[in-house]
Amino acid sequence: xxxxxxxxxxxxxxxxxxxxxxxxxxxxxxxxxxxxxxxxxxxxxxxxxxxxxxxxxxxxxxxxxxxxxxxxxxxxxxxxxxxxxxxxxxxxxxxxxxxxxxxxxxxxxxxxxxxxxxxxxxxxxxxxxxxxxxxxxxxxxxxxxxxxxxxxxxxxxxxxxx
Numbered sequence: 753x754x755x756x757x758x759x760x761x762x763x764x765x766x767x768x769x770x771x772x773x774x775x776x777x778x779x780x781x782x783x784x785x786x787x788x789x790x791x792x793x794x795x796x797x798x799x800x801x802x803x804x805x806x807x808x809x810x811x812x813x814x815x816x817x818x819x820x821x822x823x824x825x826x827x828x829x830x831x832x833x834x835x836x837x838x839x840x841x842x843x844x845x846x847x848x849x850x851x852x853x854x855x856x857x858x859x860x861x862x863x864x865x866x867x868x869x870x871x872x873x874x875x876x877x878x879x880x881x882x883x884x885x886x887x888x889x890x891x892x893x894x895x896x897x898x899x900x901x902x903x904x905x906x907x908x909x910x911x912x913x914x
Contacts, residue, residue: 754783755809756833756905759798759816760823763789767821771798774819780804780812784837784880784902795823801903828907835905839883840865841874844894856889871896 761767768787775782784801802812809827816825845853853872857864862876876886880903887898 753806753809754801754803754830755812756828756830756835756903757798757800757802757812757816758826758828758905758907759800760790760825761796761798761819762821762823763794763796764821767796768798770819770821771800771816774815775802775812778811778815780808786902786904799902799904801905826907828905833905833907835879835903836877837880837883837903838877838901839875839886840899841876841887841890842871842896842898843874843890844871844896846870849893853890853893856886860886860889862886 759771761771772782772785774780781802781804782800783803784799786799787796789795790797802809804812813825813827816822843853853874854864856862857874860876860882861878862874864872865875866873874886874890876883883900887895
């Protein structure tokens with residue numbers, strides 16, 4: 753079972769270390785972790801994707817809520833949220849595979865953001881499964897470098913009663 757935790761924390765030195773330490777001490781797995789400031793400079797949002805059995809998932813939420821620097825913990829399944837991952841991929845190309853790379857980017861809605869005579873950089877912002885698919889599709893060319901963010905997620909918008 754995979755769960756997404758949106759954790760609002762105080763934006764202070766050492767908070768990331770404390771949260772990561774909680775996962776390490778309890779042998780919880782972190783599949784993905786991203787951290788960034790919210791609209792308020794003194795609050796950050798950690799998006800943590802973790803997997804485990806039902807008991808583990810429950811324990812993670814309980815342990816996060818016990819941390820003093822944690823303001824609020826929200827959990828949601830992938831079906832209840834909109835999630836995205838940003839990936840940059842630098843590939844070598846030649847006249848023979850250039851068109852195939854461009855077509856692959858077009859089909860998967862990835863953008864070529866930089867280019868030289870022998871290399872191009874591709875950007876993709878999509879669900880994690882589609883970023884993995886792009887990497888698989890580019891395996892036939894020479895991948896030079898890959899940089900990926902972790903998953904970012906928010907719960908889906910709900911209609912509110914007026």
